[in-house]
Amino acid sequence: MATSVWKGQISFGMVSFPVKLFAAARSQTVRFHQLHPCASPSRIRQVLYCRGEDKPVPRTELVKGFEYDRDRYVVVEDHELRRLAPPSSRVMEVREFVPAAELDPVYLDASYYVAPQNGGEKPYALLFEALRRSGYAALAQWTLQHREHLVVLRPGRFGLLAHTLFYREEVRATEEFRTDTGQLSARELELAHLLVNALAAPFDPGKYRDRYRASLRALIDSCERARRRALEIADDADLRQRAPKDFLAVGAPSPVGASADRIGSRRDARLPVPGTVLTRQYYEARFGDSRGQGYRRGNAHALQASLHAKEHAPDRHGCKSPERVSREAAHSKQEPAPSLVPPKNSRVLAR
Secondary structure, eight states, rough: OOOOOOEEEEEEETTTEEEEEEEOOOOOOOOOOOOOOOOOOOOOOOOEEEEETTOOOOGGGEEEEEETTEEEEEOOOHHHHHHHSSSOOOEEEEEEEEEEEGGGGGGEEEEEEEOOOTTOOOHHHHHHHHHHHHTEEEEEEEEEETTTEEEEEEEESSSEEEEEEEOGGGSGGGGGGOOOOTTTOOHHHHHHHHEEEEEEEEOOHHHHHHOHHHHHHHHHHHHHHHHHHHHEEEEHHHHHHIIIIBBOOOOOOOOOOOOOOHHHHOOOTTTTTTTOOOOOOOOOOOOOSSSHHHHHHHHHHHHHHHHHHHSSSSSTTTTTOOHHHHHHHHHSSSSOOOOOOOTOOOOOOOO
């Protein structure tokens, strides 16, 4: 479960039980940062600037002020604010129970899931069932982050829900919006009623998606994939340029046709070319392997592949090596075939 935003107690009458609150919803808007498009884009920093003295000022010299008139302020010191701020409370005290049908949704602000803590399961279930059967909601006061909140507790599908409410002065007066229904005819109302019934459906918000946010995420993901691909191409090109002098060991055995350029041209540069012994600097630069484990494994693999290729590959005359002839003869329980390698310092006639 998500991290709780508050732990405390709900108190109503003589009953009190411990609970914890979890955020029920949060915004998922795509947020962008302001960057400067230089060689390596970096975030900009906002400078605190004083218009009166026409110069930047440090944050330590700032004070809080309330603008009571245009360009006229009342300065309030921090110690005065700390003295007035109410301390965060660990008790959510229920003041009264109101009919749930009278709650205007315009007053609802943030929503939270209320879960019981150890030892509070039974009184929690008691309050939940009492509110569900009576059709009432609990109105309580709650102090969080030095601010007093008005909270309504109501039963949900599986447990209690808490909603912080706007205060009356924070909600615009309903008199600003008036609807005149006297000019509507009975036929128009009937047609509107038929249209509503035609589009009626159970409430299922999961059917809808924020298409703009999904498009933004797809655009960001495609840009990130393109950036990674560009870095891989640049990295492989850099390895291909540096491989002959930095990443290949001096005198390393290599199979016929293997060259340093094949390291950069391979699609997966994590696997070295068989028979190529790579230095520790290659693994540190390519994979960040500072302990040398990949360096030892890679060289062991390369040496084994080189020896295997050397034993099984024919010589420059197209003949098998004596070791290979002897091994194949012993495996087949036959007499070893005579060596086909021409004597030293002898000439091979071209056909």
